[in-house]
Amino acid sequence: MEGWDPNTKSTLTQIPLLSTRAGPRDGAAWTQRLKEEYRALIAYTGMNKSNDNDWFRISATNPEGTHWSGKCWYVHNLRKYEFDLQFDIPVTYPATSPEIELPQLDGKTHKMYRGGKICLTVHFKPLWAKNWFGIAHGLCLGLAPWLAAEIPILVDSGAVKHKDDEVIASTTTTE
Amino acid sequence: MEEELRAMAEDLEEFKRISRESVHADLFAQLQRRVEKITSLAKSGPIRRSKVKDMSAEVVDSNPYSRLMALQRMGIVKDYERIRNFSIAIVGIGGVGSVAAEMLTRCGIGRLLLYDYDTVELANMNRLFFRPDQVGMTKTDAAVQTLSDINPDVVLESYSMNITTVKGFETFTKSLTCQNTHSSKHFIGVDLVLSCVDNYEARMVVNQACNEINLTWIESGVSEDAVSGHIQLLIPGETACFACVPPLVVASGVDEKTLKRDGVCAASLPTTMGVIAGLLVQNALKFLLKFGHVSPYLGYNALKDFFPTMSMKPNLQCSNNSCLDRQREYVSRKPERDAAAKAKEAEMLSEAVETALHLDNEWNISIVGDDDVESSNASSSTSGMLPDGLIHELPTADFHQKAPIAQDSGAFPDDLDELRKHLDALNAA
Numbered sequence: 001m002e003g004w005d006p007n008t009k010s011t012l013t014q015i016p017l018l019s020t021r022a023g024p025r026d027g028a029a030w031t032q033r034l035k036e037e038y039r040a041l042i043a044y045t046g047m048n049k050s051n052d053n054d055w056f057r058i059s060a061t062n063p064e065g066t067h068w069s070g071k072c073w074y075v076h077n078l079r080k081y082e083f084d085l086q087f088d089i090p091v092t093y094p095a096t097s098p099e100i101e102l103p104q105l106d107g108k109t110h111k112m113y114r115g116g117k118i119c120l121t122v123h124f125k126p127l128w129a130k131n132w133f134g135i136a137h138g139l140c141l142g143l144a145p146w147l148a149a150e151i152p153i154l155v156d157s158g159a160v161k162h163k164d165d166e167v168i169a170s171t172t173t174t175e
Numbered sequence: 176m177e178e179e180l181r182a183m184a185e186d187l188e189e190f191k192r193i194s195r196e197s198v199h200a201d202l203f204a205q206l207q208r209r210v211e212k213i214t215s216l217a218k219s220g221p222i223r224r225s226k227v228k229d230m231s232a233e234v235v236d237s238n239p240y241s242r243l244m245a246l247q248r249m250g251i252v253k254d255y256e257r258i259r260n261f262s263i264a265i266v267g268i269g270g271v272g273s274v275a276a277e278m279l280t281r282c283g284i285g286r287l288l289l290y291d292y293d294t295v296e297l298a299n300m301n302r303l304f305f306r307p308d309q310v311g312m313t314k315t316d317a318a319v320q321t322l323s324d325i326n327p328d329v330v331l332e333s334y335s336m337n338i339t340t341v342k343g344f345e346t347f348t349k350s351l352t353c354q355n356t357h358s359s360k361h362f363i364g365v366d367l368v369l370s371c372v373d374n375y376e377a378r379m380v381v382n383q384a385c386n387e388i389n390l391t392w393i394e395s396g397v398s399e400d401a402v403s404g405h406i407q408l409l410i411p412g413e414t415a416c417f418a419c420v421p422p423l424v425v426a427s428g429v430d431e432k433t434l435k436r437d438g439v440c441a442a443s444l445p446t447t448m449g450v451i452a453g454l455l456v457q458n459a460l461k462f463l464l465k466f467g468h469v470s471p472y473l474g475y476n477a478l479k480d481f482f483p484t485m486s487m488k489p490n491l492q493c494s495n496n497s498c499l500d501r502q503r504e505y506v507s508r509k510p511e512r513d514a515a516a517k518a519k520e521a522e523m524l525s526e527a528v529e530t531a532l533h534l535d536n537e538w539n540i541s542i543v544g545d546d547d548v549e550s551s552n553a554s555s556s557t558s559g560m561l562p563d564g565l566i567h568e569l570p571t572a573d574f575h576q577k578a579p580i581a582q583d584s585g586a587f588p589d590d591l592d593e594l595r596k597h598l599d600a601l602n603a604a
Contacts, residue, residue, distance in 0.1 A: 021494075024341045025341065025344075031591060034591060035589065035591055035594055038587075038591070038594035038595060038597070038598055039587050039594065041598055042587065042594070042597055042598050042601060045598065045601045045602070046601060049601070049604070057602045058602075059595070059598060059599060059602060060595070064341070066340070066341050070602075088339070088340050088341075089341075090339045090340070090376055090379075090380065091338075091339060091340065091341050091343075091344035091380055091383065092339070092376070092379040092380050092382075092383050095379055095418060095494060095495070096339075096375065096376040096379045096380075097376075099339075099376060113374070114293060125375060126421075
């Protein structure tokens with residue numbers, strides 16, 4: 001499992017795996033899968049809180065559980081940077097992972113596709129495909145390392161400003 | 176516009192007549208000259224060609240299909256005009272998809288369905304097809320604008336949407352199967368899908384739709400470093416589906432580390448994309464018009480001008496259930512295929528009286544049909560036996576963990592609403 005730090009690895013192994021292989025078009029099996037997604041997310045969130053490493057909020061915005069939104073944040077130089085977070089459960093889920101979007105960062109970094117979808121490492125997809133992962137694993141293995149790698153660069157280069165500095169920024173930028 | 180100008184000239188004439196003031200005569204004359212000039216300018220503007228009812232083979236400058244119909248006289252294609260009965264869906268109208276659409280439009284394809292969720296940007300101008308004045312338009316609308324000018328005979332359908340969402344997928348599969356009632360031809364469904372998307376997720380969605388509907392598709396791709404690409408024919412049940420084996424790509428042939436640059440998502444070249452679009456449409460034409468050999472997989476290495484080929488059998492353990500259904504159907508149709516092959520062979524035999532090439536067979540050499548080995552190695556994917564110059568796109572997963580399963584362990588409620596509330600409570604805390 002090259003490409004990930006030991007911390008991410010050990011966290012990942014503690015998130016419960018999912019046993020129902022079902023997507024949003026699979027009716028009752030999808031409901032079962034959703035329950036497992038919730039259990040994994042509850043376990044992961046609880047784990048983060050107890051390790052004093054709380055870093056996201058996420059919840060389904062529709063009853064079908066196909067669209068999720070929330071917040072994620074990253075602390076750099078003792079300041080907290082918070083971003084909107086959203087994704088859709090693709091029709092081919094769980095064969096393909098959700099494409100995690102941070103719409104506020106769209107256009108600010110090359111490590112992103114159209115619409116603010118984050119670029120994941122080449123090691124993410126094969127792991128996703130084989131290991132019975134779910135939303136919680138996707139956040140742990142995809143979004144967390146991305147934030148750790150990109151936010152310091154974005155802040156240091158001035159592309160991302162802290163919200164306390166936004167007042168000045170909003171008068172000078174047109175984005 | 177011409178009619179408006181004519182009306183304006185008439186109004187002017189009438190105004191001149193009723194005003195009867197000779198002092199304005201010069202002014203009227205000047206106004207009339209100006210209207211005449213604008214009228215002639217308007218006439219010299221772009222002319223749209225009208226639709227043609229039948230494809231003619233007549234060699235005249237004004238026939239848009241003369242060079243295509245010549246394929247018949249050259250003995251390449253039997254009945255070229257059949258192309259007007261075919262519908263092709265192109266998913267992804269980017270560097271490859273837009274060029275493929277233009278090629279098919281110029282070939283006089285019956286109907287094109289175009290899918291993309293993106294808009295045209297100035298950053299797309301290093302590729303072919305789109306023009307700077309189309310910036311801001313959806314790619315599908317901009318494509319319809321250009322393509323309908325090039326060939327008004329083609330029926331064009333524009334779908335500006337994301338096919339990977341549940342709702343988008345429904346619209347997608349419906350459009351691939353339903354009837355077009357707007358044109359006089361009443362096309363039903365599509366004959367071939369061309370995938371020109373730039374990501375794994377969208378390819379898996381096309382794969383899912385085509386496996387469910389039992390539609391043949393050709394996948395295409397250009398590498399992120401812009402110096403290699405590939406096309407792959409996928410016939411549900413007969414060839415490997417996109418989920419059967421990890422995707423194959425062409426090795427760049429140089430040290431990977433010298434090519435990967437941090438901080439850049441993708442490079443692109445109009446040349447590589449044009450080559451891949453050409454290979455894609457060439458094989459689409461061969462498939463539909465039944466000439467030549469359709470490549471099951473064809474790679475393109477731009478740095479070495481190397482074109483590796485191979486073919487892939489479906490995986491009996493494929494994770495895609497629709498793929499397994501199509502595989503079972505394919506196997507069950509084996510007697511039909513054998514009978515057809517035998518009939519063809521008999522036909523060939525009756526045409527030419529066979530003479531034995533070698534009377535003695537010292538080494539007991541015999542010819543074994545492909546079908547005889549089909550069943551024995553059907554499960555063989557491409558494991559370890561890749562031809563030169565091809566590699567798997569994704570590294571293999573080297574991580575299997577022994578984590579607890581998120582099943583009902585008693586620690587959590589089993590009701591979905593209860594679980595939702597539980598997470599909300601955690602989120603609020």
